[in-house]
Amino acid sequence: MNKYQLYKLLRKNESLKEKRHPMFEKNRFMKFLLIFFWLYYAAILLFMGVTMAIGMKGAYNGVAAFHVLDGWFLVVLMIDFWIRFILQDTPVNQAKPYTLLPIRRSFLMNVYLIRSGFSIGNLYWGFMLVPFGLIAIAVPFGWITFIGWLLGWWLLCIANGFCYLFVRTLLTKHMAWLLLPIVVHGAIIAAMFVPDHSWLDMPCTILLNGFANWNVLYILAVLAFVAFLYYANFLLQNSMVYNEISKEEEVKVKNTAKMSFLNRYGRIGEYMKLEVRMKTRNKTPKMQFAMGIGFMLFFSVIMYFTDVYDNGFMKSFICLYSYIFLGVTTLIGIMCHEGNYIDGLMSRRESIYQLLRAKYYFNSMLLIIPPIILMPLMIIGKMSVWMNLGYLFFTAGVLYPILFQLAVYNKDTFPLNQKLTGKQGNATQQIISMVILFLPIGFEKLATVSLGDPWGYILLMCLGIIGVATHKIWIKNIYQRFMLRRHINMEGFRASRNS
Amino acid sequence: MNIVIQNLKKRFGEKVAVNIDSFKINSGEILGLVGNNGAGKSTLFRLILDLIKADDGTVHMMDNTRDINVAETEEWKDWTGAYVDDSFLIDYLTPDEYFQFIARISGKEPEELQQFLDKFEHFMADEILGQKKFIRNLSAGNKQKVGIMAAMLLQPQILILDEPFNFLDPSSQSAIKHLLKKYNEETNATILVSSHNLQHTVDICPRIALLEHGVIIRDIDNSNGQAQRELEDYFEIND
DSSP states (O other), X not given: OOHHHHHHHHHHHHHHHHHTOHHHHTOHHHHHHHHHHHHXXXXXXXXXXXXXXXXXXXXXXXXXXXXXXXXTHHHHHHHHHHHHHHHXXXXXXXXXXXXXXXXXXXXXXXXXXXXXHTOGGGGTTHHHHHHHHIIIIIHHHOHXXXXXXXXXXXXXXXXXXXXXXXXXXXXXXXXXXXXXXXHHHHHHHHHHHSSSSOSSXXXXXXXXXXXXXXXXXXXXXXXXXXXXXXXXXXHHHHHHHHHHXXXXXXXXXXXXXXXXXXXXXXXXXXXHHHHHHHHHHSHHHHHHHHHHHHHHHHHHHHHHHOSTTOSHHHHHHHHHHHHHHHHHHHHTTTTTTGGGGHHHHHTXXXXXXXXXXXXXXXXXXXXTHHHHHHHHHHHTTSSOHHHHHHHHHHIIIIIHHHHHTHHHHOOOOOOSSOSSOOOOOOHHHHHHHHHHHHHHHHHHHHHHHHHOHHHHHHHHHHHHHHHHHTHHHHHHHHHHHXXXXXXXXXHHHHHHTTO | OEEEEEEEEEEETTEEEEEEEEEEEOTTOEEEEEEOTTSSHHHHHHHHTTSSOOSEEEEXXXXXXXXXETTTOSGGGGGEEEEXXXXXXXXXXXXXXXXXXXXXXXXXXXXXHHHHHHHTHHHHTTSSTTOOBOGGGSOHHHHHHHHHHHHHHTOOSEEEEESTTTTOOHHHHHHHHHHHHHHHHHHOOEEEEEOSOHHHHHHXXXXXXXXXXXXXXXXXXXXXXXXXXXXXXXTTOOO
């Protein structure tokens, strides 16, 4: 078998892996929804591209619209970077099944790195850039300029993808590497928003203008940067592949806190201990938690030191998301981590009911973190105490009950301690995410516009308190519905445990 | 506690995994379940434990006062202990924490747990307790021991163990045989054990059911160890 045949075989296997995933194989509706969301976000990008092209035309004192967009390309790349955590696998993980076969490791790494570079995901921003460029560049400046400009964006997306792979792989060594993108992105945002005029606006514009003008120096410089990132990834991924296979880790347990203060809560207390240990001893939940805290700190620092987010909508947005971020990231996959030991849980009487209650108490207790992080903003008056109280109770009493509904429907086991990849959310999870992300803002606006500032938040608070007070009732209901679906869910958990 | 199986059927696609018209496991019996790979042993255990849904039929646990369909209530979980595979283990806990967890959610006092662990001291061979290792970092054999012990911790009236001798070293295999026999004598618990190890099965099980393509084709009386020859003939392991 020559290298090309081997490449085709590996590509075919990857394709089969996606097609034959147990969750997709059995669920046509899920396939439909995934395509729907793929198209939905593409349509949003398309819409943004068209409206920006028209809206920016002549709006900036004669500056070409694409120069204005180019000034923001680092922001686009930052968003692109963090989205990749949800969507992109790493070559090490993809190569894992083949490492003991007679295939050169370097060949595998090259195949997966090249596939990663040329993946269709790197073209997704094209839904925004192509219509934008057609209107704002191709028509006034010609096709050659348009294609050069698109090439620049594409190469930068590829470079961004390699940066992501590098960081994601480093995260297997230590969680602290997460600070690297946080610090870099924080510095970029500071350089863009803290000074009166962005320091990065002009360099970004010049860089992409170089592509638009087919300036060979710029193109070669970016190509060299991509090649450098490729090689750095190659070396890193190659060195990490055996670590990933051998699953070497510290086997001596450091954290053996007995948490005996929870003993007084009986069985619930035991399940709360379980929840705490699950969150603190497994890489995936730890990473979710770290990202949540990072998110809150990041936006509160930006808001504290700059006036970028001082308008009403952004205040609500940041306040709300500070409260729901941890909940959404962890509860959207509620029971999915437990899928790893679901048979053990299901062989104990009412264990799922106790577990759900423990999860609710644990996540509600975590809600103490956002007001601590947002406290400086409340002290300097950038965020009202009522808003915080409103969202705190609304999250605990309205949004958590919505998220907990997923306990009835989730049936895909998420790996607890896998080093590099996490599984993606399914369609039901995505729909609930959408509801959680859009419902509260709309509701808050409706409440505050119709009742006035503090009263709108007081209404949110009251609704939340009702949910908190009735938690045993709705959790019992979720548990009963879970038990009705238990066989379907257990089958799903088992089927996806090692997939 | 008796286990009564009636008209139990389970298919996976075209394949019949379990098809049992009627079968009763009597209270206090140790039943060995043998059969080739894919015969349906684990599936039958999962059906008894309500971990998968039967296409048809029922499993009842009953004694003089109770008659419980396992698919309709969770009451039976209070007196049933099981270990089928490592999906029963919470692997980010240490064995000490796992036993404490099981004990506490089962309403056992710490002293009871300690007494229980003392009984298994020899079986654990200083490799399980106090090691400051997560269960996921234990060897396959030690994981198996943790699972078996956790199933017995409840002091169940029904104990179900799928391939309990797997991964265990010879002395641990011998130890678990003695522990199961002793447990049965002391508590009169009903014990179901599946195994590919005919010798161990014959040693501890007075009754052995032979499963083929989901059907119990033979119900063998082994009260005097006479099943050995019949099983060897079936599995064609005679010279």
